[in-house]
Ligand SMILES: Nc1nc2c(c(=O)[nH]1)N[C@H]1C(S)=C(S)[C@@H](COP(=O)(O)OP(=O)(O)OC[C@H]3O[C@@H](n4cnc5c(=O)[nH]c(N)nc54)[C@H](O)[C@@H]3O)O[C@H]1N2
């Protein structure tokens with residue numbers, strides 16, 4: 069047996085709060101990666117990887133990896149390509165982009181998200197390229213901007229508790245998160261707390277495996293979290309479970325005086341009606357929050373994918389400020405930790421907004437891609453989108469209202485370039501597919517939105533075939549375009565050095581075990597000091613006013629006429645063994661998920677004559693998709709759970725759950741409302 073002789077420090081690149089520290093073992097003789105493990109010494113990773121990422125080598129060595137540039141030879145969407153050389157690809161792409169840019173560079177749109185969360189293979193050389201070009205800018209809203217903007221307005225930044233301190237909490241409220249599936253390494257700390265006697269409460273319309281393991285589950289209607297938060301405040305006030313000293317010292321006084329009036333009307337009975345909960349369950353939760361020191365909330369992004377998601381986050385974020393839970397390091401709230409990295413990340417040095425040279429291109433919202441690809445030029449829109457360059461994202465599968473997204477990408481007059489590992493649904497629509505490296509094949513740096521460490525990812529193996537890092541692809545494209553600024557020659561090492569500053573430098577990271585923890589106080593807001601202008605938590609936000617309950621776009625209560633035709637609310641949280649649409653093509657993982665499913669409550673199934681396993685059609689005016697019915701009390705009556713996000717071509721009849729989602733946006737942050745949807749379900753013909 070050959071013994072691996074080399075280990076490489078790595079970081080998990082996926083869009084997940086855990087950002088694990090990994091160790092990659094490489095067989096020295098063959099140069100092949102033979103094993104990927106979690107680093108035992110890294111506190112949050114603690115030696116454990118999820119099922120998906122422990123199979124990362126299977127993904128890298130997948131026989132269907134794209135390993136040469138591919139030129140389209142069939143109709144758009146057919147996925148028919150022929151191999152080409154890099155020189156041919158770059159010359160053709162540069163020629164097309166130059167011609168467009170000569171007319172109007174804003175006709176060119178970058179489209180990317182967090183396929184890798186790496187600071188280098190994400191927005192570094194790519195951002196320089198599009199800034200220099202003067203292309204349209206992209207507002208990256210598809211995941212977290214409702215909650216993120218709300219949190220930043222309330223606390224002054226995307227900051228919160230340190231995740232490891234949840235292990236000491238006495239009460240943990242898991243709010244809008246299926247932690248076991250999507251934040252596994254937080255769950256480990258929650259388990260420690262549970263073993264030490266803590267109470268765990270889950271707030272989720274779906275009875276997830278996480279909910280099963282909590283002491284209480286508030287199975288509310290989707291999009292009603294704001295009403296619940298208002299009723300909790302009502303109870304905190306009514307029972308005087310308030311930390312008056314903390315409020316006086318650290319909370320926006322006028323805002324609280326006004327909000328305190330508003331919550332008077334939000335009795336538990338009123339919220340119970342809106343949320344579909346039992347008023348006593350709301351009272352019990354308020355009592356727990358108001359009387360347990362070391363009460364912690366793990367808020368997550370699942371609850372903000374609805375019209376009122378931003379306001380709900382503003383309200384929930386206030387709860388630990390009213391009870392003074394922040395006084396203890398195991399109390400408070402964590403939605404995102406990404407704001408803690410502001411002092412060590414030099415985004416301007418990495419992305420070079422100065423290359424815009426005074427131009428101010430329009431910004432398009434990535435969540436309305438379907439509409440925007442179908443728009444003609446107009447004075448308020450600007451030029452028609454004539455080219456899209458996609459990297460680190462699979463919009464045909466993940467963007468809302470797929471029918472329009474597909475129709476847009478099918479346009480014969482749209483020039484599409486996709487940097488990818490695989491022929492995804494989006495790559496199938498490309499004029500050119502360019503082979504990108506995976507995390508095992510390139511250098512990168514990572515910060516996190518769930519913990520507070522900066523991680524190093526060293527390349528473990530040579531790139532397969534002709535694959536290149538995103539950075540190198542944009543470097544070569546810049547050269548082909550004739551961009552001669554010296555910053556387009558910066559190597560990945562140079563980019564890495566430019567990216568970090570202050571307490572964490574690239575040199576220090578290279579000399580570290582593979583990560584450096586930010587120096588953050590144990591109980592960061594015990595004495596207030598929120599990163600707002602005056603250090604106080606903000607309730608009344610200029611331009612927004614006081615936070616309030618904002619009802620869903622689509623629900624039985626808020627859209628009764630629509631609900632007469634489409635009576636079921638649908639949410640579409642991720643399937644556990646996929647990461648968004650990544651890993652759907654890894655057979656061992658797809659085999660665990662077996663087929664796309666919609667969970668439906670036994671009463672709703674019976675009313676429609678559906679049995680478990682039946683092939684069903686889920687539909688509304690926007691579209692329909694096929695999947696198997698899973699009759700289960702994991703679904704609330706009146707709510708169906710369409711687990712995502714399948715590749716269309718690997719699902720049933722070439723569609724997925726985003727056929728029925730819409731492009732209306734959240735109250736704050738211009739984000740999509742994936743979990744704010746009405747549908748009907750019927751047996752499929
Ligand atoms: N295995 C796995 N892990 C992932 C991902 C994945 O696809 N697969 N995705 C990653 C990404 S991109 C992200 S953004 C994070 C997301 O991580 P989280 O923010 O934790 O989101 P989800 O796990 O999607 O959890 C969403 C939960 O919210 C519930 N939910 C839906 N609507 C509502 C509502 O109106 N109110 C409340 N209270 N709950 C609601 C859903 O039923 C679901 O259980 O996870 C990351 N981790």
Ligand SMILES: Nc1nc2c(c(=O)[nH]1)N[C@H]1C(S)=C(S)[C@@H](COP(=O)(O)OP(=O)(O)OC[C@H]3O[C@@H](n4cnc5c(=O)[nH]c(N)nc54)[C@H](O)[C@@H]3O)O[C@H]1N2
Pocket residue numbers: 083180181182183184189210211459460461462463465466467487488489490492504505506507538640641642647648649650712713725726729742
């Ligand atoms: N209905 C519904 N829709 C949703 C959601 C939902 O819960 N329900 N969740 C939403 C959320 S939270 C998010 S974050 C978005 C996610 O949407 P996306 O960001 O599009 O995420 P993925 O589907 O994982 O696609 C990422 C792609 O990037 C590629 N990739 C990975 N690394 C690299 C690299 O280094 N270079 C290049 N060139 N490519 C790379 C992968 O192969 C993969 O195809 O989806 C959203 N869509």
Ligand SMILES: [Mo]
Pocket residue numbers: 083210211212
């Ligand atoms: Mo996300």
